[in-house]
Amino acid sequence: MFIAGEPALTQIAILTPAADDPAYKSHWPVVLERLSTxxxxxxxxxxxxxxxDHVTHASGLTGYPLVLGVLTWGYYERHGDWLAATKLWGEAGVRIANPATVLGWNSDxxxxxxxxxxxxxxxxxxxxxxxxxDQVDAAFDRFGTDTLVVKPTxxxxxxxxxxxxxxxxLTDAPDGPAIIQPFLPELVANGELSLLFFGGRFSHAVVKRAKAGDFRVQVQYGGDYxxxxxxxxxxxxxAERVLAAIEEPLLYARIDMVxxxxxxxxxxxxxxxxxxxxxxAPDGGRLFAEAVKARLDI
Incomplete structure (x- = not known):
């Protein structure tokens, strides 16, 4: 209920996974709650x-002062739709962050x-x-390693x-374009370091480590943050050099490294x-909120 004298809240949209995608249905609402808080x-x-819901028409998004694409998990399984959607959002003038162009090229x-x-x-x-x-066999020799990682682009x-x-x-090769890399033992020994930036400002850093016997650091595979x-x-x-190499204005960025x-x-x-x-995040996401507020005030 609205109470006179209280400031009105600004509503923005956060794009979420497809309603029929079960992969993250128990996890993304938890992250959404953190973002909302x-x-x-x-x-x-x-x-x-x-x-x-916004692949063929953008009218459901154009009315928002800001749209965040930060929970579009699973887009890679519908990449054709994703590219069509980001193109549409850009052409329709949806005020989306990161920019629709970035959401397109960074998805590959x-x-x-x-x-x-x-x-x-x-x-x-x-x-x-x-x-x-043959490519896998050649990569072992090219990189001088006994362990490789193969993943889709x-x-x-x-x-x-x-x-x-x-x-x-190789019995489960990715479909289409892929990359082959030597497995980095440091990923298991030391973990993967993620640096978070909001509005170009460094916020916080997190190290992610895989559970014993695995190499995947994601929480859904038992990873620890x-x-x-x-x-x-x-x-x-x-991380700062990576951000400097990107021309488009970024509201948020996570730079992962080993x-x-x-x-x-x-x-x-x-x-x-x-x-x-x-x-x-020690500040609970205040810097993120401030970056969003600053973008709304432009």
């Missing part, structure tokens, strides 16, 4: 709406080639239009990611639907 600090309230890991060309260090990578056993949350040992037959009070300066420097024997390597620049790990 943070946004309340800036007197902003979030209205959840499935992204798949081939963007890593552009960042590598800009001087960003990434793991040694072989690019394939369709992985074959369009994926998320370790979806269809395969770990192979030398001599093992912990706040890092003071991330290494060279890790922060790498420290190898040769230094920090960029694993992903997550600009579409990253979990912000607000449960590990």
């Amino acid at each position: 943070a946004l309340a600090m800036a007197e902003v309230t979030a209205v959840p709406t499935a992204w798949t 890991k081939s963007y890593l080639r552009r960042l590598e060309a800009a001087g960003i260090a990434i793991p040694p990578t072989a690019w394939s239009d369709g992985v074959t056993q 369009v994926s998320g949350g370790a979806w269809k990611t395969v770990k192979l040992s030398r001599g093992e037959i 912990a706040h890092v009070a003071e991330p290494p300066a060279d890790a922060v420097e790498l 420290q190898s024997a040769d230094g920090w390597l960029l694993m992903e620049a997550e600009l579409v639907e990253p979990d912000f790990y607000l449960a590990q």
Whole structure:
């Protein structure tokens, strides 16, 4: 009930997974609650709406002062629809963050080639239009390793990611374009470091570690997340160089990296639907809320 004298809350939309996608149905509402709690600090309230409801028309989004695509988990399984939707949203003038163009190109890991060309260090990578056993066998020798990781260029949350040992037959190859990389033992030994930025400002850092016997750091596979009070300066420097190489204005970014024997390597620049790990953020997401508020005030 509205009470005179109380400030009116600004409503924004948060795009969520498809209603018929069961993969994350028990997890994304928890993350939405964290986002909503943070946004309340800036007197902003979030209205959840499935992204798949806005693929052929944008009228359901154009009325919002801001739309966030941060919970569109599973988009990679409907990538054609996703690209059509982001194009539509951009053309319709939907006030979406990150920009619709970013939501398009960042949904395909081939963007890593552009960042590598800009001087960003990434793991040694072989690019394939369709992985074959011959390519896998050649990659073992090329990278001088006994363990490889194969994953689609369009994926998320370790979806269809395969770990192979030398001599093992690839039986579940990703469909279409994929990347082949040497498995980095540091990923298991030290974990993956994620640095969160909102409105271009560093917010917090989290280290993610896989459970014993696994290599996937995501929570759905038993991964553990912990706040890092003071991330290494060279890790922060790498993240800042990644952000500087991206021309579009970003409301949010999660930069994932691993420290190898040769230094920090960029694993992903997550600009579409990253979990912000607000449960590990010392400020509970206040910096995120302030960045949203600043975007609304433009």
